[in-house]
Amino acid sequence: MALQMFDKERTLQMRQKLIGQSCRLFFSHEPLKIVKARGQYLYDENGTQYLDCISNVQHVGHCHPSITKAATAQMELLNANSRFLHDNIVQYAERLANTLPQKLCVFYFVNSGSEANDLALRLARQYTQNKDVVVLNHAYHGHLTSLIDISPYKFWKLEGQKEWVHVVIALAPLPDTYRGLYREGHPNPGQAYADTVKNLIDEVQNRGRKISCFFVESLPSVGGHIILPPGYFPKVAEYIRAAGGVFVADEIQTGFGRVGSHFWAFQLQGEDFCPDIVTMGKPMGNGHPLACVVTTKEIAGTFTANGVEYFNTFGGNPVSCAIGLAVLDVIEKEDLRANAVRVGSQLKKLLKQLQAKHTIIGDVRGVGLFLGFELVKDRVALTPATEEAGLLVQRLKERHICLSTDGPWANVIKFKPPMCFSMEDAERVTEQIGFILQAITGHIKISLTIQLNVLY
Amino acid sequence: MALQMFDKERTLQMRQKLIGQSCRLFFSHEPLKIVKARGQYLYDENGTQYLDCISNVQHVGHCHPSITKAATAQMELLNANSRFLHDNIVQYAERLANTLPQKLCVFYFVNSGSEANDLALRLARQYTQNKDVVVLNHAYHGHLTSLIDISPYKFWKLEGQKEWVHVVIALAPLPDTYRGLYREGHPNPGQAYADTVKNLIDEVQNRGRKISCFFVESLPSVGGHIILPPGYFPKVAEYIRAAGGVFVADEIQTGFGRVGSHFWAFQLQGEDFCPDIVTMGKPMGNGHPLACVVTTKEIAGTFTANGVEYFNTFGGNPVSCAIGLAVLDVIEKEDLRANAVRVGSQLKKLLKQLQAKHTIIGDVRGVGLFLGFELVKDRVALTPATEEAGLLVQRLKERHICLSTDGPWANVIKFKPPMCFSMEDAERVTEQIGFILQAITGHIKISLTIQLNVLY
Structure with a gap:
């Protein structure tokens, strides 16, 4: 079976023309074309693998x-x-x-x-x-x-x-x-x-x-x-x-x-x-x-x-x-509930370790493989770090990991992966989050400085 | 794959216990257990074949x-x-x-x-x-x-x-x-x-x-x-x-x-x-x-x-x-639209022939394989023959044909079969309808007579 019929640009054009625009795409400025999936992994039209941390619907894994x-x-x-x-x-x-x-x-x-x-x-x-x-x-x-x-x-x-x-x-x-x-x-x-x-x-x-x-x-x-x-x-x-x-x-x-x-x-x-x-x-x-x-x-x-x-x-x-x-x-x-307990607690532990290093992570919460962490500008006022949350998701996508935000201020990063999510997946995603938070918090400070320079 | 796990009586008991009773069964007094289907034919747990004149959902035929x-x-x-x-x-x-x-x-x-x-x-x-x-x-x-x-x-x-x-x-x-x-x-x-x-x-x-x-x-x-x-x-x-x-x-x-x-x-x-x-x-x-x-x-x-x-x-x-x-x-x-035209017009023709013989058929109407005929007690007053329509459907089921009624008075017999319905199917069902109408109109008269005897 051919993995695609149209090239990505053509698919996007057809989508914009034929499908109601209220039906939004993930990463709408640069959507992903996914043609294949297995377990907790998605593959785009070039064969690039993405780690899927959000498809709760594909509960026991894609294409089981x-x-x-x-x-x-x-x-x-x-x-x-x-x-x-x-x-x-x-x-x-x-x-x-x-x-x-x-x-x-x-x-x-x-x-x-x-x-x-x-x-x-x-x-x-x-x-x-x-x-x-x-x-x-x-x-x-x-x-x-x-x-x-x-x-x-x-x-x-x-x-x-x-x-x-x-x-x-x-x-x-x-x-x-x-x-x-x-x-x-x-x-x-x-x-x-x-x-x-x-x-x-x-x-x-x-x-x-x-x-x-x-x-x-x-x-x-x-x-x-x-x-x-x-x-x-x-x-x-x-x-x-x-x-x-x-x-x-x-x-x-x-x-x-x-x-x-x-x-x-x-x-x-x-x-x-x-x-x-x-x-x-x-x-x-x-x-x-x-x-x-x-x-x-x-x-x-x-x-x-x-x-x-x-x-x-x-x-x-x-x-x-x-x-x-x-x-x-x-x-x-496949004892997926036990897997959710085991991998979920490890993921939570790793996220809490990140929280200890990055003040932007205000809270890590969840049970099993229903987890989230909340980004805040300030751990006392709890000001939502909405922009940073969006940037984190964007950067993760560039590193081939799909995550998304939730909550009234879109500052909660949510994990609802297929239940076959593994210890290695948990390590991979938290490692990347760590790298990106380091860079983002730097980047944000720099861009703020630039903005200040422009304003004054 | 086993065709059934429970015998019919057990399935019915479980259904009555576990499924909301607002979800009704066809032929509720004596429901059918259907375990297999192909094209326009249904098969019960004993392998008995039923001609399906009502499953419009299975449009191109069951299990195509x-x-x-x-x-x-x-x-x-x-x-x-x-x-x-x-x-x-x-x-x-x-x-x-x-x-x-x-x-x-x-x-x-x-x-x-x-x-x-x-x-x-x-x-x-x-x-x-x-x-x-x-x-x-x-x-x-x-x-x-x-x-x-x-x-x-x-x-x-x-x-x-x-x-x-x-x-x-x-x-x-x-x-x-x-x-x-x-x-x-x-x-x-x-x-x-x-x-x-x-x-x-x-x-x-x-x-x-x-x-x-x-x-x-x-x-x-x-x-x-x-x-x-x-x-x-x-x-x-x-x-x-x-x-x-x-x-x-x-x-x-x-x-x-x-x-x-x-x-x-x-x-x-x-x-x-x-x-x-x-x-x-x-x-x-x-x-x-x-x-x-x-x-x-x-x-x-x-x-x-x-x-x-x-x-x-x-x-x-x-x-x-x-x-x-x-x-x-x-x-x-499979050119199913052409089949709907061809078989639909033949079915309509056969139903109109029945109408010429049976005054109880007041109207035959429809296009393609969306057909219906209406039973009336009287061709001038158009009094709905609701009881007779119910009996006809019941008798057809006994002869292994699935049809059902519609309309405000449940006196319209509707055909919405899978689109692969054939000329032979059209002949089979109209022939049976002819036999049953003959018997029903007789039967109704007899049962009315008995009732009258009881009442007076």
């Missing part, structure tokens, strides 16, 4: 042969819709149920995290008969109309906040022990941050509004790779249920063992904590469009009781489920 | 080897997201552009018809800066929150009609020359039905509301396989544009040559007619989750100008586009 084999075998046999009985969908649901608290046992298969979150919203509203939604600031839950409405990350740039959406912004942008009001020295930040949600709920209810759910990523991602403090979810769940709502955990970025120690990131909040609805997506099909909502019998029951069919044309088809099953098999067979 | 081959080759090579440059997405967009009017030239790739329709709504609203939507009665545009809002087929069973949704119901349920106000004898039903939309637009505007779009299936499907009268779309487009809105053609059920004579069903409305936005889905990936929105430069331009990225995680990935390209290749190489 077990996944391709399972997909092909099922494509040869059957790919009908889920209105016929088939073993794959039920077997897959059973396997997923084994990773979840017993209460979460009724599944709906869909094609994307956005479809999953939209359905979660419908389930929560049908069950509670309430409409309003409580979300964290900077949250992003998907590209659909209904999800932009509950994504402050998007709606503040678009149509603004709807009257039925309530954003937890009291006192601090996020329940974050690095930047928020309650920081590492606080005796119980989980409780303290949960109380800010309680205050919001009270205020909303005093206005006579009725809450359907608290909708939250188990670890806020575009919000800046935030690790929520212990005890936060159980307390918030208590408050939201007392207000007649349900707790929706969005595991689209964080599920399937990325955090290493647990299969789901919400499990970091304690063995006893169980959301009412969980949504999953990105890593689920290793790149194949596959996503899911799981909920309780009671919530599924009220959705059935409305008497209206839910039909998702491709959702839960035999090929999607065969791929999903193959992903679960690889996670187990 | 060319599609599997293309998918496998690309899965082995790369399946990254569309933030990297890749040839497949631009090549595919170019190929699709060649099937469309020149004005429709900017593409957004997504994972399902529902995602496509939601994005179409966003595009229309962003461009027009208006919110309201005009739809036909009984329309269904998808399972997402935003689409249930514009689908009378669903919202009248759920939350009801929103103030920004306007349903064309004036004078008749649908612009249908069989059941509507303007029937076959009318000199210009297209104009007459378009005028009912005009009246609605006027009424809506008089109330100070602003219309973003007319959202319509090119051939209403769940509405009862309606063939819209000539001239209807151009006139409606004129009225909707004059009101500041755009025309969205939903081709999710009807695109990719199903109508035979044209690649898109909206083209049946004349060479000069061009919608402002077209959505496509179901048949596009032959079962793989793949869908798309295409629009004009102007509309795409305002969407870009809002400055907000549109990122669809799986949309337009190299595997999805490779599959889409392979589907286009098969449609061309």
Whole structure:
């Protein structure tokens, strides 16, 4: 199979002409043309290898042969819709149920995290008969109309906040022990941050509004790779249920063992904590469009009781489920959760060593292979070093490493690599980050000096 | 590969336990377990063959080897997201552009018809800066929150009609020359039905509301396989544009040559007619989750100008586009549009012969392999023969043929088979329909007699 049909310049021209420009390219000034990938490595049209630290979707590694084999075998046999009985969908649901608290046992298969979150919203509203939604600031839950409405990350740039959406912004942008009001020295930040949600709920209810759910990523991602403090979810769940709502955990970025120690990131909040609805997506099909909502019998029951069919044309088809099953098999067979723990802690250790040398690294945080470090101009004021973060990503690309930024000030460098990421990869990337930070901090000082010379 | 893991009873039990019951099964009292399929044939766990007259998604035939081959080759090579440059997405967009009017030239790739329709709504609203939507009665545009809002087929069973949704119901349920106000004898039903939309637009505007779009299936499907009268779309487009809105053609059920004579069903409305936005889905990936929105430069331009990225995680990935390209290749190489014309007209002819014998068949309609026939108790009053339609479908299943009903009274039998449907298949199914109608009309009379005996 030819690796490319058009030269890169022509591909770019065609892309600019034929594809909506709202669909942005990585490194938009000098995008990469990637024609091949394997494991955690990408290859451009000249055969240059790039280390991939960001493709969380290709969870068990790009082009894993077990996944391709399972997909092909099922494509040869059957790919009908889920209105016929088939073993794959039920077997897959059973396997997923084994990773979840017993209460979460009724599944709906869909094609994307956005479809999953939209359905979660419908389930929560049908069950509670309430409409309003409580979300964290900077949250992003998907590209659909209904999800932009509950994504402050998007709606503040678009149509603004709807009257039925309530954003937890009291006192601090996020329940974050690095930047928020309650920081590492606080005796119980989980409780303290949960109380800010309680205050919001009270205020909303005093206005006579009725809450359907608290909708939250188990670890806020575009919000800046935030690790929520212990005890936060159980307390918030208590408050939201007392207000007649349900707790929706969005595991689209964080599920399937990325955090290493647990299969789901919400499990970091304690063995006893169980959301009412969980949504999953990105890593689920290793790149194949596959996503899911799981909920309780009671919530599924009220959705059935409305008497209206839910039909998702491709959702839960035999090929999607065969791929999903193959992903679960690889996670187990290659012990990728243990790898995430092992490589993740080594990577975190190496990043913390860099932090000791470079004052620009204000914080290193994360669990398993969901890691981030935050660049700041000043370790007391925590002024975001946005420009430096952008430069670092740019320089890493020149050294054939793909990383990217996140967070409200785009100053958090995020790691969400394929789960086969190795010790050597961790060393390679941190070594390069070290070199570049040395150069960048120098460069920035020089360019500032030049600017000053020009100005005065 | 084993064809089944659990026996049918166990699969059914697991399904009832693990999968949301809103996800319904075909023939729910005695569902089929399908383990294998090829072309237009399905096979159950005992190897029994069923003729598939309804799987429009498996457009070029179930498990077409060319599609599997293309998918496998690309899965082995790369399946990254569309933030990297890749040839497949631009090549595919170019190929699709060649099937469309020149004005429709900017593409957004997504994972399902529902995602496509939601994005179409966003595009229309962003461009027009208006919110309201005009739809036909009984329309269904998808399972997402935003689409249930514009689908009378669903919202009248759920939350009801929103103030920004306007349903064309004036004078008749649908612009249908069989059941509507303007029937076959009318000199210009297209104009007459378009005028009912005009009246609605006027009424809506008089109330100070602003219309973003007319959202319509090119051939209403769940509405009862309606063939819209000539001239209807151009006139409606004129009225909707004059009101500041755009025309969205939903081709999710009807695109990719199903109508035979044209690649898109909206083209049946004349060479000069061009919608402002077209959505496509179901048949596009032959079962793989793949869908798309295409629009004009102007509309795409305002969407870009809002400055907000549109990122669809799986949309337009190299595997999805490779599959889409392979589907286009098969449609061309196997000349499936010509087959749809040839077999479709033969099937229609055979159904019309049945109509001549069986008064219960009130109407036979359709184009290409988008066909339907309507059962009525009375050819003057057009009383829907709903029970008989259900029985016919049930009896056909017993004779190993899959068909189903549609329309507001579930009395329309719809044909949307894979496009490789053959002359022999057409003869087989019509012969069986003939036998069953003979028996059913007898049976119904007998059962009515028995009921009467019991009642009196």
